[in-house]
Amino acid sequence: MTMPLLTIEHLTMRFGGLVAVNDLSFDVHRGEITALIGPNGAGKTTVFNCITGFYKPTEGRLSLKHPDNQTYLLERLPDHHINWKAKVARTFQNIRLFQGMTVLENLLVAQHNPLMLASGYSILGLLGSKSYARSEKAALDKAVGWLERINLIERADDPAGDLPYGDQRRLEIARAMCTDPVLLCLDEPAAGLNPRESLELNALLTSIRADGQTSLLLIEHDMSVVMAISDHVVVLDYGVKISDGAPEEVRNDPRVIAAYLGVDDDEVAAVEAEVGL
Amino acid sequence: MKQATHSPSSDAFNLVQALKDAGFAGMVTFGLCVPIVAFRAEQDMANKLVLQQRWWMALVITGLVIVSRLLFSLHQHSRRNDHAHQKSAAFAGILEQIKPFLAPLGFGFITIYPLVMLAMHGPGGSIKWIDNFGIQILIYVMLGWGLNIVVGLAGLLDLGYVAFYAVGAYSYALIATKVIPETFPFLGVWAFWICLPISGLLAALWGILLGFPVLRLRGDYLAIVTLAFGEIIRLVLINWVDFSNGYAGLSSIPRPSFFGIPFNASDTGFAAVFNLEFSPIYRTIFLYYVILVLSLMTAYVTLKLRRLPVGRAWEALREDEIACRSLGINTTITKLTAFAIGAMFGGFAGCFFAARQGFISPESFVFHESAQILAIVVLGGMGSLFGVVVASIALVGGIEILRELDFLKEVFGPTFDPSQYRMLVFGVAMVLMMLWKPRGLISTRDPSMIYKERKAISGSMVQEGHG
Secondary structure, X not given: OOOEEEEXXXXXXXXXXXXXXXXXXXXXXXXXXXXXXXXXXXXHHHHHHHHOOOOOOOEEEEEEEOOOOOEEEHHHOOHHHXXXXXXXXXXXXXXXXXXXXXXXXXHHHOOHHHHHHHOOOOHHHHHOOHHHHHHHHHHHHHHHHHHHHOOOHHHOOOEHHHOOHHHHHHHHHHHHHOOOOOEEEEEOOOOOOOHHHHHHHHHHHHHHXXXXXXXXXXXXXXXXXXXXXXXXXXXEEOOEEXXXXXXXXXXXXXXXXXXXXXXXXXXXXXXXXXXXX | OHHHHHOHHHOOOOHHHHHHHHHHHHHHHHHHHHHHHHXXXXXXXXXXEEEEEOHHHHHHHHHHHHHHHHHHHHHHXXXXXXXXXXXXXXXXXXXXXXXXXHHHHHHHHHHHHHHHHHXXXXXXXXXXXXXXXXXXXXXXXHHHHHHHHHHXXXXXXXXXOHHHHHHHHHHHHHHHXXXXXXXXXXXXXXXXXXXXXXXXXXXXXXXXXXHHHHOOOOHHHHXXXXXXXXXXXXXXXXXXXXXXXXXXXXXXXXXOOEOOEOOOOOOOOHHHHOOOOOOOHHHHHHHHHHHHHHHHHHHXXXXXXXXXXXXXXXXXXXXXXXXXXXXXXXXXXXXXXXXXXXXXXXXXXXXXXXXXXXXXXXXXXXXXXXXXXXXXXXXXXXXXXXXXXXXXXXXXXXXXXXXXOOHHHHHHOOOOOHXXXXXXXXXXXXXXXXXXXXXXXXXXXXXXXXXXXXXXXOOOOOOOOOO
C-alpha cells in the first residue's frame, strides 16, 4: 500500500434538507488511479465539487499531503488556491473549454499563475522584459508538448469550440495537466466517446499515471474504463460509501451488484441480511 | 417559392410581387402619415392653434418607404443568387488584399488630418472640423477602447462607464482650480500634465470601489448596479454643491499648456514664442494631438495586455468563469483589474475632456453618454479595437454630419433641423446592425498567441460573457 495522497474523513454535504454526501471517508493513494463510481444521483460530482473547492463541505476534512510533506486542508482553502497552491486540477462532466480561444490559448490560460508571476503582475510584461519572454517561451513549449502528446498539434490555432467531442475531452485533460497537478480529478472523462476514443483515453490516463507526478481520481460510468485502468474503486450510493477496494473485489461485492442491478423480490430479505440493513 | 430557393440560379426576380409588396408598404405608411405627418397643429402669432397641412411631406415619406421596400426585395433576391455570392466573395478578396495597407494608411491620415483641414479651411474654418470631428471622435474612440477592456475582453456588462469619465473630469477640474492655485501656484501651467495621471489613478480607484460590490453579480444584475453607480456619481455631483458646485458646474478650468508654454496672446504665449500670429487654432491642433497620443496609448496598452496572462485571463473569464476557477485563476482580482484599467482610461479621457471644454457640469455625464460608449463597443464588435474606431466615426461623426446637411432644409423647408433626428437615425442604425451584423462590424476574434498560422476566430464561437 502506498502513501495516501488525499484523505477524506467524514465528508458530509447537505443542501437544505437533502443529504447529498453522508459521512464519507476514503483515501486516494499516490501514483494510483482511483475510480469513484455509483448510480446516478449517488453524490459523486458533489464529492468532486467539495474536493476542488466549488462547494464548502458541511462537515468533514479533506487533507492533501504533497510529496514534500506539506499538507493542505482543502476545505479551508479559497477556491483558486486549490489549483494554484494545493495542485488539484479537474475536468468537467459537461466540457468547459474556452471555446472562442484557440487550442493553444486554452493551454496557456492554464499556466496563468506562473506566467503572472513571471510577468511581474503584468508590469515586467508591459515593459517587454527578457525574463518574461523566456517564461512565455517555456509555457509555449509545455503547451506544444501536451498538444503533441494528445495528437492535437495540427489544430493548435483552431478555436477549441471547433474540435470534435473526443478531442475536446482530451484537450480538457491536457489543460488541467498544464497546471502541474499532484491530483487530477476527472468527471466522466469517457462520456460520449466511441470505443476507439475510449481506448485512447485509457492509454492517456495510464501514461499520466506512469509519469509518476500525478495521481488520478475519476468518476466514470463506463465500466470497461474503470475495470481496465483503475487501481482502486470506491462505490457510492445515496451519498454513502457501499464498497471500497480493488476492482475485482468491488465487482463481486453483492452490495454493489444490488445497488446497480437491484435484486429479485424473493432475494431482498437474503441480500438485506447479507449487507446488514 | 420553395422550389425557387432550392435552385437559386433559376430564381428570376418577381417584379410584380415586389411592386405589390412595395405598394402595400406605401399604403400602410401613407395611412400612418395622415394623422401623424400630414396634419400639424401649430401656434400662430396670436397663440391660436392653426391646423397646418403638409401633404407633400407625407408623400415624400411614402415614396421613401416604397423605394426602400423595392430595394429590400432586390437585395433579398440577389442574396439568393449564386452570382451575388461570387461578387461578395470577390469583394472579400479585395478587402483581404488591401487589409495590410489599411492600418498604415488610416494612421497616416489621422496624423495629418488637422494639417489637411487647416490647409483646406484656413485657421478660422478648420476649428470646427478639427474640434467637432477630430477631437470629439477621438475622445469616443478612447472611451470605447477603455470600455472595450471591461465589456469586450472581460465580458462584464458596464452601463455606468460615464461615472469614471466624470471622476476624471472632476478630478482635473477640482485640483486645477482649487488645489493647485492654493498650494503650488507656480505649477499652474503644468496643471494638466500633473493631473492627467492623478485623474486616471482616481478613476481606477473608483473602478475598484465599484468592482467590489458587483463581483458576485452577473449579467442583467451587474448591468443594473453599474447603471446605478453611474447615476449615483452624477447625483452626488449635482447635490454636493460645496464640493462640485452642483448644476452650475465648474468653469474657468485651466487649459492645457504646450509643456509649460500657455496658448494665449501674451508675450510668453505659444504664438509669441514660436513667432506665429496668435490664433486659437494652435491650441485646437495641440489638443487633437494630445487626445491622439492618449488614444494610441490606450490601444497600445490594450494590445500588450491581451498578449499577457492578465489579458488572456480576462478573455477566459468571458468564455467560462467556472473553468477559470478550476485552473486557479483568482477571478476576483481578474475582474477588479479589468474594472480598474478600463476606468483608468475613462479617467484620462475625462481629464482631457475637462481641459478641452474649460467648463464641466453634471449635464455632460448623463446615462446617454454611457449608452453611446457601450453602443460604440457593441457596434464595433466586442473586443475589436478597429471596430471601435469605425463605430465611433459612424456614430459620433455621423451625428455631427447631420448638423452639416443644410441642403435638407431646401427639401423639407427652413424649419427642418436634421440634427433633431439624430436619435432616430441612431436607433435605425442599431436595429439594422442587429439584423445584419449581430456580433458587430468586426465580429472575428484575433488569437493572442500563434503556433503556426494566424486564423481569425468566428464571432459565433466567442462567448459574450455573463457578467
